[in-house]
Amino acid sequence: MECFAGKVAFITGAATGIGRQTAINFAAAGANVALVDTAVHVAEETAHAVERAGAKAIVLRADVTRSADVTHAVTQTVKNLGRLDYAFNNAGIAPRGRPAAELPEEEWDQTIAVNLKGVWLCVKHECAYMRDHGGGAIVNTASIMGVVGGPGLAAYSASKAGVIGLTRAVALDYANQGIRVNAVCPGGIAHTGITDRPENARDMEQLMQATPMGRLGKPADIAGTVMWLCSDGAAFVTGQSITVDGGFTVW
Ligand code: NAI
Numbered sequence: 001m002e003c004f005a006g007k008v009a010f011i012t013g014a015a016t017g018i019g020r021q022t023a024i025n026f027a028a029a030g031a032n033v034a035l036v037d038t039a040v041h042v043a044e045e046t047a048h049a050v051e052r053a054g055a056k057a058i059v060l061r062a063d064v065t066r067s068a069d070v071t072h073a074v075t076q077t078v079k080n081l082g083r084l085d086y087a088f089n090n091a092g093i094a095p096r097g098r099p100a101a102e103l104p105e106e107e108w109d110q111t112i113a114v115n116l117k118g119v120w121l122c123v124k125h126e127c128a129y130m131r132d133h134g135g136g137a138i139v140n141t142a143s144i145m146g147v148v149g150g151p152g153l154a155a156y157s158a159s160k161a162g163v164i165g166l167t168r169a170v171a172l173d174y175a176n177q178g179i180r181v182n183a184v185c186p187g188g189i190a191h192t193g194i195t196d197r198p199e200n201a202r203d204m205e206q207l208m209q210a211t212p213m214g215r216l217g218k219p220a221d222i223a224g225t226v227m228w229l230c231s232d233g234a235a236f237v238t239g240q241s242i243t244v245d246g247g248f249t250v251w
Pocket of ligand 1: 037
């Protein structure tokens with residue numbers, strides 16, 4: 001694995017699931033990590049796991065829908081860890097699906113606020129720092145549901161398709177300033193805060209049946225892709241949305 005020693009990664013939604021695993025992988029590769037989440041008590045446990053992997057961790061409470069929280073988190077990362085090389089903008093919510101006519105406006109607003117505006121606010125503040133400090137690499141979490149549709153997922157699918165568009169546009173803004181911006185589109189990933197909810201068990205079973213590889217993904221499957229996108233191996237890759245779904249979208 002490429003060595004990220006001396007580097008710093010900023011990860012949102014780091015308390016559980018995909019974000020947690022990615023934080024541990026960055027730590028195992030030598031990077032210090034800022035764990036950004038609303039669930040700070042849970043993120044403290046992730047911090048212990050990062051420290052056990054041999055790196056420094058700080059936990060920062062931030063609601064990614066709030067500009068002031070995001071600015072503070074980026075500032076504190078640089079203040080406490082000294083720099084900012086990589087960002088994984090991964091915090092997200094997936095409210096229970098329902099047909100568009102039954103979708104409450106508040107649920108639409110909240111889904112777009114966390115999954116799309118939240119990513120934009122992070123990207124905005126990360127790029128402002130990276131632009132002035134030698135560049136960096138950013139990975140945003142979209143979803144297969146931003147690539148194909150899902151019944152009952154109007155708000156979620158729109159938010160994730162938005163992340164894919166945002167990623168392309170921002171990649172072009174900074175392509176010649178040393179900042180690479182990509183997205184990862186996970187398929188069904190088991191054992192995360194979102195997918196372990198009992199009401200999602202049937203959907204996850206169906207997703208597994210529809211996945212050519214015959215299994216759900218693991219948080220480590222996504223973490224590996226994020227690490228590669230941040231590495232020098234992906235030095236000529238920007239504006240891309242990489243689907244990691246065991247073949248789900250190639251049927
Ligand atoms: P998770 O629930 O374990 O992780 C989401 C994290 O985001 C949690 O730690 C939560 O506290 C945090 N969060 C939620 N709202 C926040 C806010 N406003 N500000 C800061 N933090 C906030 O779930 P998972 O599955 O690890 O999700 C991570 C990302 O992966 C999400 O963006 C999700 O949409 C995406 N995804 C997950 C898939 C799956 O099958 N698990 C499939 C496709 C995409």
